[in-house]
Amino acid sequence: MDILNKIKQKAKKIDARIVLPEANLDERVYNACKTLLNKNLCKIVVFGKKEQFDKDFYTPNCQIIEIDKFNRLNEFAEQLFELRKLKGLTLKQAKALVKQPDYFTMMLLKNNLADGAVAGACWTTANTLRPALQIVKTKPNKSIVTGAMLMLKEGKKPLVFGDVSLIENPTAENLAEIAISCAEFYKKVIGQPKVAMLSYSTKGSASSDMVAKVQQAVKLAQNKSKFLIDGEMQADSALNKQTALKKGVTSGVAGSANVLIFPDLNAGNIGYKLVSRLAGYAAIGPIMLNFNKPVNDLSRGCTVQEIINTVLLTKIFI
Numbered sequence: 001m002d003i004l005n006k007i008k009q010k011a012k013k014i015d016a017r018i019v020l021p022e023a024n025l026d027e028r029v030y031n032a033c034k035t036l037l038n039k040n041l042c043k044i045v046v047f048g049k050k051e052q053f054d055k056d057f058y059t060p061n062c063q064i065i066e067i068d069k070f071n072r073l074n075e076f077a078e079q080l081f082e083l084r085k086l087k088g089l090t091l092k093q094a095k096a097l098v099k100q101p102d103y104f105t106m107m108l109l110k111n112n113l114a115d116g117a118v119a120g121a122c123w124t125t126a127n128t129l130r131p132a133l134q135i136v137k138t139k140p141n142k143s144i145v146t147g148a149m150l151m152l153k154e155g156k157k158p159l160v161f162g163d164v165s166l167i168e169n170p171t172a173e174n175l176a177e178i179a180i181s182c183a184e185f186y187k188k189v190i191g192q193p194k195v196a197m198l199s200y201s202t203k204g205s206a207s208s209d210m211v212a213k214v215q216q217a218v219k220l221a222q223n224k225s226k227f228l229i230d231g232e233m234q235a236d237s238a239l240n241k242q243t244a245l246k247k248g249v250t251s252g253v254a255g256s257a258n259v260l261i262f263p264d265l266n267a268g269n270i271g272y273k274l275v276s277r278l279a280g281y282a283a284i285g286p287i288m289l290n291f292n293k294p295v296n297d298l299s300r301g302c303t304v305q306e307i308i309n310t311v312l313l314t315k316i317f318i
């Protein structure tokens, strides 16, 4: 778990304001906020009436906003209307939306009044991420946001899995971008990435539209980046050198892959849960990559410690 400690130490040094919009709705988020403040880990922004929070929250490191009384609500509504009017949003609808904590959070980020957000202890993934996708949007050089999972186990090399949480049925272009984004993430927090694009086929052992999509994604990803990326290959070829050799795959990736790219969201989401439940890896994330400002989604089953970890990870992307 050295990696997690390294990330935490790095994150502690970053000065950032993270919005936790569910602090007044969920006891776990409330308690996580208290720890973040008491241990001086992060500046936070929460919503609600001042009297809903105890004295630990009354510090310059915490901003408590009562949304209904926020003095820039009309300006936020105008901005949201401008942003979404071509999608059919009316000014009346925008005025109602900016009073919702999910949309209000993203408007704070858009206006540089906060640096990142962590939500989803009460809300579904779709409800947490839809306003972020609509308002915060992707970095200029990226076309998609993707959810990566950091998989950690004592004595084993760290792994990154993608996409595990967002893009249901990625195109070949999406898969290539997922691969490059996950490789960038691995490089940022761990070291040299070796990316395997997974399939049920290894180097043409089967042929179908599903396999062809992964093959095309491999070519696109290799052309667009200098990272070590190879495929299509089965998971055993990606992780075991002997199996890879038996199947005739001799790249620098086969047998020693540390970034695994799954062909769709069913495979990615099931894959990380199996590795977590059956092999005892800690699954850290999903970490949403490529937002203009970091927004991360919690699992509704999250613990206080997981919320704190997610806040610290979020700071790494500021």
Ligand SMILES: CC(C)(COP(=O)(O)OP(=O)(O)OC[C@H]1O[C@@H](n2cnc3c(N)ncnc32)[C@H](O)[C@@H]1OP(=O)(O)O)[C@@H](O)C(=O)NCCC(=O)NCCS
Pocket: 087, 125, 126, 127, 129, 130, 133, 134, 138, 143, 144, 145, 146, 164, 165, 166, 167, 168, 269
């Ligand atoms: C996140 C999700 C809700 C977005 O889909 P949606 O609500 O149908 O919204 P839309 O497809 O209309 O997208 C809304 C906006 O986000 C954009 N968007 C959607 N997915 C995106 C992505 N991965 N990256 C960047 N932008 C994205 C769309 O282009 C659209 O932009 P626009 O309205 O400005 O044109 C959908 O991808 C989803 O449900 N994914 C699965 C999430 C899930 O349940 N995971 C569970 C496992 S943890």
